[in-house]
Amino acid sequence: MNLTVEIGRLKLKNPVMSASGTFGYAEEFSDFVDLNKLGAIVVKGISIKPMEGNPPPRICETACGMLNSIGLQNVGLKKFLKEKLPYLNKLKTIIIVNILGNSISDYVKLSKTLEDSGIEAVELNVSCPNVKKGGISFGINDKMLAKLISKVRQSAQKITLITKLSPNVSNIPLFAKVAEDSGSDAISLINTIPALAIDIETWKPKLANITGGLSGPAIKPIALRMVWEAAETVKIPVIGIGGIMNAGDAIEFLLAGATAIQVGTGNFVNPGATIDILEGIEDYLKRKSINDIKGIIGGMNGKCTNNNSDN
Amino acid sequence: MNLTVEIGRLKLKNPVMSASGTFGYAEEFSDFVDLNKLGAIVVKGISIKPMEGNPPPRICETACGMLNSIGLQNVGLKKFLKEKLPYLNKLKTIIIVNILGNSISDYVKLSKTLEDSGIEAVELNVSCPNVKKGGISFGINDKMLAKLISKVRQSAQKITLITKLSPNVSNIPLFAKVAEDSGSDAISLINTIPALAIDIETWKPKLANITGGLSGPAIKPIALRMVWEAAETVKIPVIGIGGIMNAGDAIEFLLAGATAIQVGTGNFVNPGATIDILEGIEDYLKRKSINDIKGIIGGMNGKCTNNNSDN
Amino acid sequence: MSKNFRAKVINNFALNPRTFLLEIEPIEETIAPKPGQFYMIQPDSSYDPLLKRPFSYIRKSNGKIQFLCAIKGKGTRLMMNFHSNKIISMLGPFGNGYPIFKSNHISLLIAGGTGIASILSLSNEVQNKYLIYGARTRDELLLLDKIEELGDRFIVCTNDCSYGKKGMVDELLKDFISSHKDNINSIIIYACGPLPMLKAISKISAENNIKGFASLEENMACGFGACLGCAVKTKQGYQRVCKEGPVFPFKEIIW
Amino acid sequence: MSKNFRAKVINNFALNPRTFLLEIEPIEETIAPKPGQFYMIQPDSSYDPLLKRPFSYIRKSNGKIQFLCAIKGKGTRLMMNFHSNKIISMLGPFGNGYPIFKSNHISLLIAGGTGIASILSLSNEVQNKYLIYGARTRDELLLLDKIEELGDRFIVCTNDCSYGKKGMVDELLKDFISSHKDNINSIIIYACGPLPMLKAISKISAENNIKGFASLEENMACGFGACLGCAVKTKQGYQRVCKEGPVFPFKEIIW
Numbered sequence A, B: 001m002n003l004t005v006e007i008g009r010l011k012l013k014n015p016v017m018s019a020s021g022t023f024g025y026a027e028e029f030s031d032f033v034d035l036n037k038l039g040a041i042v043v044k045g046i047s048i049k050p051m052e053g054n055p056p057p058r059i060c061e062t063a064c065g066m067l068n069s070i071g072l073q074n075v076g077l078k079k080f081l082k083e084k085l086p087y088l089n090k091l092k093t094i095i096i097v098n099i100l101g102n103s104i105s106d107y108v109k110l111s112k113t114l115e116d117s118g119i120e121a122v123e124l125n126v127s128c129p130n131v132k133k134g135g136i137s138f139g140i141n142d143k144m145l146a147k148l149i150s151k152v153r154q155s156a157q158k159i160t161l162i163t164k165l166s167p168n169v170s171n172i173p174l175f176a177k178v179a180e181d182s183g184s185d186a187i188s189l190i191n192t193i194p195a196l197a198i199d200i201e202t203w204k205p206k207l208a209n210i211t212g213g214l215s216g217p218a219i220k221p222i223a224l225r226m227v228w229e230a231a232e233t234v235k236i237p238v239i240g241i242g243g244i245m246n247a248g249d250a251i252e253f254l255l256a257g258a259t260a261i262q263v264g265t266g267n268f269v270n271p272g273a274t275i276d277i278l279e280g281i282e283d284y285l286k287r288k289s290i291n292d293i294k295g296i297i298g299g300m301n302g303k304c305t306n307n308n309s310d311n
Numbered sequence C, D: 001m002s003k004n005f006r007a008k009v010i011n012n013f014a015l016n017p018r019t020f021l022l023e024i025e026p027i028e029e030t031i032a033p034k035p036g037q038f039y040m041i042q043p044d045s046s047y048d049p050l051l052k053r054p055f056s057y058i059r060k061s062n063g064k065i066q067f068l069c070a071i072k073g074k075g076t077r078l079m080m081n082f083h084s085n086k087i088i089s090m091l092g093p094f095g096n097g098y099p100i101f102k103s104n105h106i107s108l109l110i111a112g113g114t115g116i117a118s119i120l121s122l123s124n125e126v127q128n129k130y131l132i133y134g135a136r137t138r139d140e141l142l143l144l145d146k147i148e149e150l151g152d153r154f155i156v157c158t159n160d161c162s163y164g165k166k167g168m169v170d171e172l173l174k175d176f177i178s179s180h181k182d183n184i185n186s187i188i189i190y191a192c193g194p195l196p197m198l199k200a201i202s203k204i205s206a207e208n209n210i211k212g213f214a215s216l217e218e219n220m221a222c223g224f225g226a227c228l229g230c231a232v233k234t235k236q237g238y239q240r241v242c243k244e245g246p247v248f249p250f251k252e253i254i255w
Ligand SMILES: Cc1cc2nc3c(=O)[nH]c(=O)nc-3n(C[C@H](O)[C@H](O)[C@H](O)COP(=O)(O)OP(=O)(O)OC[C@H]3O[C@@H](n4cnc5c(N)ncnc54)[C@H](O)[C@@H]3O)c2cc1C
Pocket: B060, B061, C038, C049, C051, C052, C053, C054, C055, C056, C057, C067, C068, C069, C070, C071, C072, C073, C074, C075, C076, C077, C114, C117, C118, C216, C217, C218, C219, C220, C241, C246
């Protein structure tokens, strides 16, 4: 059975990856899964300087989901290269580094340094505020996004460039196209959706940061719609993310047109989720007598009509 | 205990309303609730001509939510006035008519006719595609929205005008402000979020229309964030909608700044939900020794920072 | 008297690995159901699954109501584990059941699979009747004890020939028609089962000019006419399975 | 040996209306826990609630593990109804437990409310010990049978005076310190309970220059260091309750 998929220059053993921020720096999962079996590992978002993150409480549960406002806590580029990369380099799987910054030059510096350190792929987290543009996030402004990606592409030419789209836009096809046209090798989506929960006894928000990002099964149908819209629009591979808990969920994303998928919140509920999903996909293909994963990618019957007549 | 709230010129007995499309034309709920006890009833969206709606399947369940693609099926303005209004007029509660159209003139005609028929309030469903502008929905284009609301306001000057915002935008405060500045008396949010579910056995979308609108507990944290952002931005009343199943949920929306709330999907799961919620709010106020509902509206501790540093 | 009520589980047991018989007793005063009507049953008190599930009742006696439920997905898997005395939340009875005619005619009841539940609710209420009941295998022919009292007016078949006649109900229907050529005009068909079966029966009925009714299924959010989710295409436009249905005349349905 | 395992519920009963004692037995091979460590327990197999819940173990014996659980919200309400033989999904043991010192010292164990669970896991492992245990009322003093063997080294109090001494554990701590002035340097405090209690104890310890450790709680998504959700502020920046904790030296915590 052929499970391999290509993302840019990367050839993945299989389409199952971990999602950034939910898999630590992989070592945290070595008790639970054979890391070498994964298609790729996306590590927690790295910024140039270490970030200490937001005050607690940082997470809370919601119906079929959770909010987080970790605040992009990370060890910073230097410490990542020195302390985390050696462990990752020993793994026989592709490592994708999720990066974040407050300016274009941050992203350029991060991707260039990572390329020079032998990293094969970066994923741009563009949901962060651009401090120079009044804190508007790169991910919701098509012109800013185009510029960001082009600049990164110019400086880091060999690295596989994945742009992680924000779900917080009206028009996913537009942003998918911008990413493609600006030189992304692939796009991944969705990131968490900004959300709020309030404690009705204390009248305080449940997170110290007030809002947080919603993830988990609750967002799956939204993510799936966006992945489908994106996949119908661009030719570069689309990586599906959002509420994937089991093989059935992953298969939905593949059918919608995703070339690969990432498991986020699912890792918390079941730390063996990635491998369970991989095995579940294999079983499914066997049962359906399909011997290449590509036989299901984009297999959904139905054309994008961009028809908004819900309700 | 004072539960009354004001929305434009309307004085509601209490802040609990039904959401459009989930309460039929009210009569469907007469077996379950004392309709006269509700703060207001918002009826299924009405268009000028009857609409037959989308082919089945029209609904499916998702994690803590559901998708619908009813396709705005409705009896049309004429039949509404003739067959549905007489029953509604007998009720001792405020009736709000949700309206939808494919052009500005549709909305103008609907609101004017309804005003002339003695209807006190309309809610503009602006998630529908504008056929003249290539099918882009009014609700995701601020300029189109401003024009729509101004025109409706000019022609129907007495009616209370509620604009129902689409969640499918990056910047809710912008759209809230547009609604306020263009003459809306209030805003309500959120409508359903476009979403997709796929049957992995048949490879077909679970809805014949492919996509549908996500509603229910799954979307509550997103709705609550948007309601809070809107309430922090505008002075006109904000009506909170999205995943309200019980009194606790309703209170979260009031604390976030909503002056009133609408119950949608909750009515399906528990057809007595609206009254249960009303009673639950009363119990809560008693327990907290608060004798005016206004004592909790906007009570959440926390300022809008528009800080997007989730994750 | 309420259509939104709580009920206590009295009995719940497996009839085969994919089907269980659920008996409940409302703990509030409820409205008496009519043949062909259905109830909405809440599988769990969490929001996952969120919606109640529609089930035809088999019969109501001594205040207890019986359901025959096939295990399909999340909801029915949870319901399968309902233990005795559990309190569950229900809605109903809903829908327009089977129309019962006073005239002197033959009621031909046709059930496929769990469609037998709805057909049995009717069976008790009509007189001059025959019942055709089909399933894939012997193992899937359920509640035979409740039916066999019909004697030779009860015709049963399995696709795999493991019990009764071999074949599908539509073939039995053709046989039935051939052997009742004389009083064909007095036959009224009532059918409940899988869509392909209903479609086939409706076609045969049309060809033979026999009046008939089918009980349809469609995904439901509310069950009582509010969401417009359960539409089926009919000659009068979309109609709601939960309100105008679940029973529709064959000739109204656009298959 | 796995930290991701299924377990069978052996016993589950209410100690008072707000607390239950849960005993489980892993059905896969697991790792032995150390005092102060905790497990993540899945309340339900649906996605609502979604996350597993953290609970300190009381003790592990004969392969069985005991937990003391206070009913707080959705998850614990479901767990309260775990019936015997139910198979549940668990993770653990996680965290750095209480540091145990070889030196010759007095271990002063302090528990408030359900904090007694974590403290009891330690109690079995240390020798020269005292235990101060407080709760609001007699009714909330739990597992006394497991503790009373400590005899006069066991000091108990309730806020409402319904059992033992009247007052809060911090007052008892002050008394204890006064009566142990001589060997104050050999005292090591281990505390688990509500945050205000821990804060008060930490303050008294600092004033008296006593070394001590507190077991903290914070919302958790994973329990094993991956999500960074359970951060608490310490002198070394944010640390993870699930990984660097749940036990931290008093003097490291920024309260
Ligand atoms: C009027 C009516 C009467 C019915 N009577 C019976 C009966 O007596 N015995 C019986 O075994 N089944 C009956 N069904 C079908 C039964 O409702 C479904 O099998 C059941 O809802 C499946 O739920 P699930 O959670 O196991 O499946 P899931 O696939 O998890 O359900 C997901 C969603 O789809 C809906 N759904 C799935 N299949 C159907 C279906 N066939 N019809 C309607 N909704 C569906 C569910 O209600 C739920 O909202 C009836 C359906 C209708 C409409």
